[in-house]
Amino acid sequence: MRPEERVRRTGIYAGTFSPFTIGHADIVSRALSIVDTVVILLAINPEKAPIEPSRKRKRAIEQIYSDEPRVIVEEWSGLVADYARQHPAPVLIRGLRQITDLSYEQGMANVHLEKFGLETCFLVTRPGLAYISSSVVRELSAAGVDTSEYIPGSSAKKAYP
Numbered sequence: 001m002r003p004e005e006r007v008r009r010t011g012i013y014a015g016t017f018s019p020f021t022i023g024h025a026d027i028v029s030r031a032l033s034i035v036d037t038v039v040i041l042l043a044i045n046p047e048k049a050p051i052e053p054s055r056k057r058k059r060a061i062e063q064i065y066s067d068e069p070r071v072i073v074e075e076w077s078g079l080v081a082d083y084a085r086q087h088p089a090p091v092l093i094r095g096l097r098q099i100t101d102l103s104y105e106q107g108m109a110n111v112h113l114e115k116f117g118l119e120t121c122f123l124v125t126r127p128g129l130a131y132i133s134s135s136v137v138r139e140l141s142a143a144g145v146d147t148s149e150y151i152p153g154s155s156a157k158k159a160y161p
């Protein structure tokens with residue numbers, strides 16, 4: 001098979017990303033060693049009500065990856081599976097922070113596989129980043145604590161003071 005005939009694989013990394021943290025960024029950079037393109041998909045979790053509109057979150061993430069053409073940021077209000085099926089070789093990317101994430105993730109991965117034929121690739125979060133979550137960053141920030149160390153990229157720090 002000639003290199004140009006190889007199917008280009010798209011990793012779809014969906015989340016609320018309110019805000020996008022260094023834990024998320026680590027998953028994206030590791031996913032880039034597995035797939036050709038990573039789509040960071042700002043999707044809707046019906047149980048969450050992010051403070052910032054998705055347009056603002058999208059802009060902040062785009063600034064982080066302005067020099068990385070293999071990363072695309074998109075907003076999506078439907079099922080992740082419906083977005084993924086628009087791509088020729090999609091694989092869902094998920095980070096696993098701890099064992100308790102697995103039961104929820106296993107259910108989602110099974111639905112995606114059985115119902116939509118979509119595979120999920122799990123990347124285990126580095127131990128040093130596993131304690132970071134968007135809500136922890138939001139809470140610290142709301143209490144006036146400097147959270148810039150958890151937000152990748154200096155321009156993004158402006159979006160999430």
Ligand code: COA
Nearest residue numbers: 014015016023024043044045079080095111132133134135
């Ligand atoms: N490093 C740091 N933090 C991480 C992380 C990592 N590697 N991986 C996950 N997290 C954090 C997230 O920031 C989030 O933190 P928070 O709860 O404080 O906000 C938390 O772990 C949970 O992440 P996740 O499970 O990805 O939740 P989410 O709300 O960000 O995303 C969706 C959930 C949007 C992907 C999911 O609701 C969805 O797919 N919605 C679209 C509809 C759909 O297709 N549903 C599926 C039907 S089978």
